[in-house]
Amino acid sequence: MKTTLQLPFQLKGFLELGDAVLITDSNHIILDVNDTYQKVTGFEKSKIIGVKAGFIKSNLTNKETYCSMKDSLKQQIPWSGIFVNRKKSGELWHSSITITPFKIGNELYYIGIFRALEQLEEGLYISEDKKIEVQRELLKVLAISCEIRDPGTEEHLIRVQALTEKLLKAYNEKNNLQLEPNYMNNVIHSSILHDIGKAGMPEGILYKPGALSIYERKIIEMHPLTGADILNKMSKEINYDFIKSMEVAENIILYHHEKWDGTGYPFQLKGEQIPLEARVVSIVDVFDALTTCRPYKDSWSEEKALAFIDENKGKHFDPLIAETFISLF
Numbered sequence: 591m592k593t594t595l596q597l598p599f600q601l602k603g604f605l606e607l608g609d610a611v612l613i614t615d616s617n618h619i620i621l622d623v624n625d626t627y628q629k630v631t632g633f634e635k636s637k638i639i640g641v642k643a644g645f646i647k648s649n650l651t652n653k654e655t656y657c658s659m660k661d662s663l664k665q666q667i668p669w670s671g672i673f674v675n676r677k678k679s680g681e682l683w684h685s686s687i688t689i690t691p692f693k694i695g696n697e698l699y700y701i702g703i704f705r706a707l708e709q710l711e712e713g714l715y716i717s718e719d720k721k722i723e724v725q726r727e728l729l730k731v732l733a734i735s736c737e738i739r740d741p742g743t744e745e746h747l748i749r750v751q752a753l754t755e756k757l758l759k760a761y762n763e764k765n766n767l768q769l770e771p772n773y774m775n776n777v778i779h780s781s782i783l784h785d786i787g788k789a790g791m792p793e794g795i796l797y798k799p800g801a802l803s804i805y806e807r808k809i810i811e812m813h814p815l816t817g818a819d820i821l822n823k824m825s826k827e828i829n830y831d832f833i834k835s836m837e838v839a840e841n842i843i844l845y846h847h848e849k850w851d852g853t854g855y856p857f858q859l860k861g862e863q864i865p866l867e868a869r870v871v872s873i874v875d876v877f878d879a880l881t882t883c884r885p886y887k888d889s890w891s892e893e894k895a896l897a898f899i900d901e902n903k904g905k906h907f908d909p910l911i912a913e914t915f916i917s918l919f
C-alpha cells in the first residue's frame with residue numbers, strides 16, 4: 591500500500607486546533623495527530639504514525655455510519671458522524687467527528703477533527719452504555735407494573751431473566767452460533783416482558799384455582815396479543831429510537847406460547863418459524879412456572895420439571911434448546 595508518511599506543510603496548521611485532530615493519507619494511514627488527540631486517547635504519536643486510522647475502532651459504531659462515511663469520502667465530500675472508539679486504556683470514547691478530504695497536487699489527505707461527546711451539553715447525546723441502562727430500567731418498570739397484581743412477579747421475572755441468560759449463552763456456545771452480543775443482551779433484558787399482556791386479563795380467570803372453561807382459556811390465550819399491543823403503545827409514546835426498536839421484545843411477547851410442533855397459541859407457528867428468542871424464553875417460563883408455588887397450584891421439584899421438559903422436547907419445545915437447558919442443571 592502506497593503511503594508518503596509525510597505531512598505536507600500546508601496541513602500543519604490543522605494540528606494547532608484545540609480539538610483532537612488526526613490526519614491520514616488517502617489509504618487512511620495516520621500521518622500525524624496533535625497533542626489533544628494524544629492526551630484524549632492516550633496513544634503516543636510516535637506509536638501510531640504509519641498505522642491505519644481504524645485501529646481504535648470499538649466495533650460499537652453502527653455499520654451504516656462507516657458506510658455513509660466511505661460513500662462521502664469516495665466522492666471527496668466532507669463527512670460528519672458519531673464514532674465510538676476505544677482509548678489506549680480500553681475505555682470507550684464517544685466522539686463526534688468531521689472528516690474533510692483535502693487535495694494537494696495529486697495526493698488526497700483526510701483531516702479528522704474529533705470532539706468528545708461527554709463535553710457536550712447534557713441532553714444532546716446519550717452514550718451506548720447509558721442507553722442500555724435506561725432501556726433495561728424501563729423494561730423492568732414496565733414488566734413489574736403490568737404484573738403488579740401478582741405478589742411473586744418480581745422474583746419470577748428476575749429468575750426468568752437469569753435463566754434466559756444462562757440458557758442463551760450456553761446454547762450459543764454449544765452450537766457455535768456466534769450470536770451478536772447486542773442481540774443476546776436484548777433477548778435477556780426483554781425476557782422479563784413476556785407476560786405484560788396479563789395486565790389486560792381479568793384476575794378471576796388469571797388466578798382461578800382449577801381448570802378453566804373453554805371461554806376462559808380463549809381469554810387467557812389473548813395475552814400475547816394484548817402484550818404486543820401494550821408494548822407498541824408504550825414505544826410510540828417514547829421519543830427515543832432505542833426504545834422504538836423493540837422487535838426482539840415483541841417476538842418474545844407474541845410467540846412465547848407457540849409450540850415446536852405447531853400446537854401452541856396464538857398463531858400455531860411451527861419449529862423455526864418461531865423466533866429463537868421466543869423458543870428460549872418459552873422453556874425458561876414453563877420451567878419457572880412449574881417449579882414455583884402459587885396460591886392456585888403446588889410447585890414441582892426441579893427433577894420433575896426437567897423430566898417434563900425432556901419428555902416434551904420436539905413437541906412443546908425446540909429439542910436442541912431443551913437439551914441445552916437440561917444440561918444446565
Ligand SMILES: [Fe+2]
Binds near residue numbers: 784785847
Ligand atoms: Fe405467557
